[in-house]
Amino acid sequence: MPKSNHFISTEYIKKKISEKRIKKPVSGTKSEQKIGIILGTGLGGLVKDININFEIDYNDIPNFPVSTVESHKGKLIFGTLSGKDIIAMQGRFHFYEGYSHSRIIYPVKVLNDLGIKYLIVSNACGALNPQFKKSDLMIITSHINLHFTNPLIGNVFNSTSRSGKTDSAYYSRRLINLAERIAQENEIEIRKGVYATVHGPNLETRSEYRFIKNMGADVVGMSTVPEVIVAHSLGMECLGLSIVTDEGFPDSLEVAVLENILKAAAVAEPKLTLIIKKIIENL
Numbered sequence: 001m002p003k004s005n006h007f008i009s010t011e012y013i014k015k016k017i018s019e020k021r022i023k024k025p026v027s028g029t030k031s032e033q034k035i036g037i038i039l040g041t042g043l044g045g046l047v048k049d050i051n052i053n054f055e056i057d058y059n060d061i062p063n064f065p066v067s068t069v070e071s072h073k074g075k076l077i078f079g080t081l082s083g084k085d086i087i088a089m090q091g092r093f094h095f096y097e098g099y100s101h102s103r104i105i106y107p108v109k110v111l112n113d114l115g116i117k118y119l120i121v122s123n124a125c126g127a128l129n130p131q132f133k134k135s136d137l138m139i140i141t142s143h144i145n146l147h148f149t150n151p152l153i154g155n156v157f158n159s160t161s162r163s164g165k166t167d168s169a170y171y172s173r174r175l176i177n178l179a180e181r182i183a184q185e186n187e188i189e190i191r192k193g194v195y196a197t198v199h200g201p202n203l204e205t206r207s208e209y210r211f212i213k214n215m216g217a218d219v220v221g222m223s224t225v226p227e228v229i230v231a232h233s234l235g236m237e238c239l240g241l242s243i244v245t246d247e248g249f250p251d252s253l254e255v256a257v258l259e260n261i262l263k264a265a266a267v268a269e270p271k272l273t274l275i276i277k278k279i280i281e282n283l
Contacts, residue, residue, distance in 0.1 A: 020054045034115045037119075040124060040223060041123065041124035043276075046088070047088065050080070050088060053080075055075045056075065058076065065104075065107070077089075092223060095200065105227055108230045109230070117236060118236065119227070120241065124221065125245065128249075134246065135243070135245075135267040137275070138191040139179050141192050142171065142194045144194060144196040145229075147225070151230050152229060175239040175279065179241070182278040188274070194216055194219075195221060197220075197224060241276070
């Protein structure tokens with residue numbers, strides 16, 4: 001029986017790990033922490049704090065998708081952060097790039113093959129809740145999938161995937177509480193709320209913002225949900241963190257400018273980086 005594509009990718013990565021002769025390989029003993037990080041818009045600076053053992057370009061990994069968004073570097077980074085072994089994805093994949101859900105979540109399968117047990121996912125988003133503002137941080141407590149498809153279709157990983165689940169099944173209550181405590185201890189204001197994901201790549205109209213807010217979302221973005229759905233099905237404990245980079249308030253809607261979005265992300269990045277480092281330190 002031929003091997004699945006993601007197993008071929010995993011074998012290539014494990015060979016690279018062996019060639020680099022890492023002292024504490026990610027695929028090592030069960031006692032080691034297995035932490036994966038998906039670096040979204042606004043978290044690129046975290047890479048500077050990683051003690052990098054080595055990197056692999058997505059282009060070099062057999063069957064692996066390739067980032068097409070300019071701000072996503074397209075590298076798999078192996079190293080340590082806060083004294084723990086981590087694998088960081090510097091660049092993710094989006095529906096609007098033309099990728100199917102099966103391709104968007106492909107790296108999550110590979111991370112699972114490499115032994116990842118905790119997955120921290122970050123993103124940039126637009127505020128719908130009028131209490132939120134640019135550069136706010138938000139812990140995701142639940143999501144609304146407006147992609148109108150699901151990565152588990154035709155690919156159910158275990159029996160619990162089809163079961164009714166509380167929000168904490170997707171976003172770990174333990175990790176949410178830990179993130180909130182760390183933010184308080186470091187005097188960082190942080191929100192909690194519901195993240196809605198849409199197709200993109202264009203931002204929403206006034207009517208769409210109003211519609212999505214009325215569905216119960218606090219923020220809206222274009223990523224994260226497919227990865228979390230699959231990570232949960234594979235048994236990973238997930239935490240989602242968002243940076244508010246623009247405001248989708250229908251009555252005062254302004255044209256979104258990429259430069260302003262990146263500026264808003266840059267203001268929040270040091271705070272989010274600190275929170276993630278402290279979370280990893282406590283795992």
